[in-house]
Amino acid sequence: MLIVFFRAVILYIVVVFCMRLMGKKQLGQLQPSEFVVTILLSNIATLPIEDINIPVMMGLVPIVTIVSFDVFISYISLYSKGFRRMVCGSPKIIINEGKIDQSLMKKLRFTVDDLLESLREQQVFDIAQVQLAVVETTGQLSVYVKHSKGTLTPEDADIKVSDDDPPQLIIDDGEVLNDTLALIGFGEGWLKHILDDERTALDEVFMMTCDKSGKYNIIKKEK
16 A cells, blocks of 8 residues: 555656646646647556566656657647648637638538627627627637727827836735735835734734735635
8 A cells, every 4th residue: 555655646646747747727727639648647547556577667658758758749849830730639719700710610620609608708798799700729719899890998098108017916925925025115114013003913914915116915814
């Protein structure tokens, strides 16, 4: 039983390391090749865990080999558009100027239900609002809504507003996040002054956010 435990821990660490090596994109929307690699890794990793007669190296070697090959393929894709299209495919415009390309839908085996569901995921419930829609290589639908149907922005109304970064988390459960605090241009002295003004101890703060202008929000821990 102890052998199975240690095998599982070793393979877990190796698979997590390999996923990190493949990059953040692997953790988001998967390309076809990345999806295949993910399935292979999960299947290979389970074999030495389920059968203790299989040496751990019989699982580690193919995992490292597959990940190394995928990283190599990724580097080739960076420098070869043709190779990238062959491996990952290319985006397809399924709605152009408000018109649905029905022949492309059949080619992609994209049903009307699939299209409407993908639009709803983009918070678009009326297909008449769509100016352009693109099926990405991940299978996800990107939607551009018609200007006449879009949300009015300050720029449209000729209202001048500043483009500021959103508030950042600077205290997490009583712990000061110094890197984030420095990012918004403040130091520990400023933070101590704010907490003193609020008559709040650091260990009483559940979370605190602040933007670069110094506007902050403090949420205290529940007693």
